Amino acid sequence: MNKPDRKTRISTQLMLLFAGLALAIVLVLAFVLNKLATERSEDELGHQFAEIALQTTDKLDRTLFERYREVRLLSIQAGLAGSGHDVDAKRRFLEEMQKTYPYYAWLGLTDTEGKVLVSANGLLEGANVAARPWFKNAFEGKHLTDVHEAALLSKLLQPAGADPMRFIDIAFPYHDAAGRLAGALGAHLSIDWARDIEQSVMLPLLTRRRLEALVVGQDMTVIIGPRELIGTRLAPTGVGAGKDFWQAAPSGHAVAAFGDGKTYLVGYSKSQGHSFSPGLNWTVLVRQEAGEAYAPIAQFRRQVIVIGLVIALLSAALAALLARRISRPLGVLAEAARRIEAGESRDIDEVPGGYREIGMLRIALQSLIGKLQANETAMRQAARRKDEFLATLAHELRNPLAPISVAAELLTMAPADAARQKNYGEMIGRQTRHMTDMIDDLLDVSRVTRGEVNLERRPCVLQEVLAEAVEQVAPLVATRKHRLAQAIVAEPVVVLGDRTRLVQVVANLLNNAAKYTPEGGRIDLALAVDPGRARLTVRDNGIGMSADLMEHAFELFTQETRKTDLSLGGLGVGLALSKQLVTLHDGSLSVSSGGQGMGSAFTVSLPLLHAGADLPAAGPAADQQASRAGGPVLIVDDNADAADTLGLLVGSFGYEVLVEYGPVAGLEQARARRPAVCLLDIGMPVMDGYELAARLRTLPGMQDALLLAVTGYSQDSDRQRARTAGFDEHLAKPVDVERLKSLLTGPEALAHD
Structure with a gap:
């Protein structure tokens, strides 16, 4: 009798199962909730960051538009270049304009050669600025010049050792009273105007939520932001949003990395200009480290896991109670099974106090015992029939082998007359067919049992x-x-x-x-x-x-x-x-x-077939044979023995035979000789028989040739595929000689040698 394995008790297994299941559910729930919360938080915070960036961008664009419009209006004021205004008056005018908007670091007029004629506070008067980009841009229609440093003005406006000042240039050409080009009006706008706007929008958020705002140029160089990043070119890469995520839309948000080893939640907005001011194509980035952005979610996740552990412990305790009630009747069944195995009993008694399922299990086990006994008897009978069959098979195979062996010995002895040789050959043929019939019967039974017979x-x-x-x-x-x-x-x-x-x-x-x-x-x-x-x-x-x-x-x-x-x-x-x-x-x-x-x-x-059904008529192959005139028979098979023996068989019928051992050579032979019949193997290298048949049909004079597939593939799907490829008939290996002969000897199908 087998000894019970030292396996875990069912109560322990149920306890672990319930606890594990509860914990798994909680963990899955925590994962799903964490994912949903992260996605929602990312979406909500991202939209907020993008909205802040959009507000900042809009304010920058509007303020820049006001300055753009002021300088443009000033450049077209009548008499600005005329003699009615002396230099002092023009200087005072520019100084008054500078006072109205103190971010104008410099305002001045030049002639067409770039010489500064007059400026606010007299700065750079007499200097030549023809080499400055803003001067050239003024006459080329590029009235805004992006942020740049002005070393000369910095020396005049700042104490020694201070950082160079950075400006945005606004410049327009102006004309004299006669309408002739007189020079350029230029304004250097300190970058401080943009920084002050950015801080006015961002400062409350920066202190409350620890956000970081950056203004970057078209080439992603930081214009406004932390001091250590000014002038640095950023290379943000979107996490799951593409490398150039900020190019996808004028405004949006994404999770991105900036090459500093941290991941950020970023909202962005691109400058679009305002009214007739083209803007500077700046981008405002509002970002926060992902860890800080998702900190509330992480705390929520920890709380869910703690709750899950508590639920798992409670589930384990409940499972232990249930397991005791379930395992008790199972123990009774196990003892009954032991008695049956030992031969002490053949029945399983009613289990008191068990569940309905336990009673059903008892009945099923009792029924199984009866079926096992019946199956044991049936297996003994099947084994006996198998042994009898094997003995019969050995006997039946030896019967034809005996005359075949004797006839073969007689043929190797002294030459016999033709009549005896014919008698020996007929004897071998009969016994071989007898063996073939037995083997075919066995194969037929196997094919029918597996559903592989094609009727x-x-x-x-x-x-x-x-x-x-x-x-x-x-x-x-x-x-x-x-x-x-x-x-x-x-x-x-x-x-x-x-x-x-x-x-x-x-x-x-x-x-x-x-x-x-x-x-x-x-x-x-x-x-x-x-x-x-x-x-x-x-x-x-x-x-x-x-x-x-x-x-x-x-x-x-x-x-x-x-x-x-x-x-x-x-x-x-x-x-x-x-x-x-x-x-x-x-x-x-x-x-x-x-x-x-x-x-x-x-x-x-x-x-019975329904009334009025057509009676069998001659098959299509016969009609096709009747329409074909003479020509050789082409055999193509990569198995040389198979090709040669089939060639000998067809040759014995009196036909000219062409044998090739590959599809390419077979195609060339067909192109040269135009065979009336082609017997093609299917499973060949380089080109299978289906493709070869399709190519043969395209050759001149081969449209009406009889194409026969000779293959070991014999399913209905194989026959259908052969017909689709252009074959007329499908012959399964080994070839039925009589059927092959009937296909070749149709009325006027071929010309014999």
């Missing part, structure tokens, strides 16, 4: 099926000296079926009747019509069947004691195969017998 169902006249089957068994019937009586209805009986398989079924039934009826017996073959069905009966007055044998007659390897002569052979698979083939035709096969020595009757019932 070619067409309208069939059963009278013709019976005639062909009778012709096949006639030699055996004559040898056994039986009388075969036929009662066949006169009117054609048409069913939808595979003619070859139906002939196989009827021939097998007749063959069994002939084998299991003592010599000189009687066999009756009858065909009748019932409402909607055809009824075919094979009856004999042979050895009959017991009731037990009839119960297993259609099972594999069933032979029992029916054999009267072991020399007749048989593997016990014929009836099983016939039953399955009839079932595939939507029919039924049954057996009846009066008992031992009372003969047997096998009845096949098949559904």
